[in-house]
Amino acid sequence: MPFDMNSLLDDVEELKRIIIFEKNKILEYQEQLQLQRQKEVEYREELRLQKLKETEHLEQIERLKIQLFGRKTEKWSQIEKDQGLLFNEIESSLREDSPEPEEKSLFTPVKSHTRKKPGRKPFPEYLPRIEILHDISESEKTCACGHTLSRIGEEKSEKLDIIPAKIQVEVHICPKYACKHCEGTSGETVPVVRIAPVPNQIAEKSMLSSGFLAYTLTQKFADALPFYRQVGILQRSGVDISRSTFQYCDSSF
Incomplete structure (x- = not known):
């Protein structure tokens, strides 16, 4: 479609107003674009921090699992293998420096001992004692032969109150x-x-x-x-x- 030169405005003030209006629209669009970019940067930073927290939580969970259930595998890392070799070298050097012990009998005499049975620890003596008597009735203290029963002992137990x-x-x-x-x-x-x-x-x-x-x-x-x-x-x-x-x-x- 050919451009019509007659459609252009001849009023200079009107042209200025249109230019200023369009310029303001461009500035407003640029501000909105800048805000949108800033929001994207903040969102990316927030997402990065969230991923970092998730990674830290996963590492913490993994450490707790190791503490509770041990390692998932019995394989050692290369560093642990090297450390094990280091201890082996030290142990072998100690064996070389120390003299060989004389051969002794396979049986070593040990003093006999009596194993104590585990029992309750007694209550301190300074605590006051309150005796509570649990006795049978008077009718039960009479034997079938008619004589009165004699007290021959007692069973005593202590309970902390x-x-x-x-x-x-x-x-x-x-x-x-x-x-x-x-x-x-x-x-x-x-x-x-x-x-x-x-x-x-x-x-x-x-x-x-x-x-x-x-x-x-x-x-x-x-x-x-x-x-x-x-x-x-x-x-x-x-x-x-x-x-x-x-x-x-x-x-x-």
């Missing part, structure tokens, strides 16, 4: 004293109202006693029992103490 922690509330009472006769008008320098001082506390203004704090801190640092687990244990006993109370006492040390 534990008493759960006992929770109690200490009520500290400080009586106040004052003179009702003079009501403090005698001019004494001592206070009008006398009261015994409260014992010093490990954590100031704490609602927990020193023994309770020692118990909880021992559980946390010696038994690795965190505060939130101790809060749950107390809640099962009907005592509701927030974790912040434990943390405040812990920070007071």
Whole structure:
């Protein structure tokens, strides 16, 4: 189709507007193309990192399999073979340097010994013992001949028992004293109202006693029992103490 020269615009301003519009479209397209390329680069980098993680996971799984089940094959690598040859050379050199031992009898006398049978380890003697008697009824203590049975011995077995922690509330009472006769008008320098001082506390203004704090801190640092687990244990006993109370006492040390 031949180009029609009459179809061209004669208005210069209109031509400028068209050129600027087309140029803006080209710039916009270039920006979109640049963004698309940047996204492709980011996607490729993300894909590379993902493959790297998968490779690391596979290697870790393979190492765990080797630790659990051993090697899949008994074949050694070349390095391991060389290391084995090195140990063989050292062993052979030691055999050459050391004198040959004299021939001895094939039988070596060994002292006789008695093998101990494995048994339970006894409980410590310092633990208190509570005896629980399991006796037969009085009617069973009478023989068929009519005579009373005599106690000829007993069977004794020990079982370890534990008493759960006992929770109690200490009520500290400080009586106040004052003179009702003079009501403090005698001019004494001592206070009008006398009261015994409260014992010093490990954590100031704490609602927990020193023994309770020692118990909880021992559980946390010696038994690795965190505060939130101790809060749950107390809640099962009907005592509701927030974790912040434990943390405040812990920070007071």
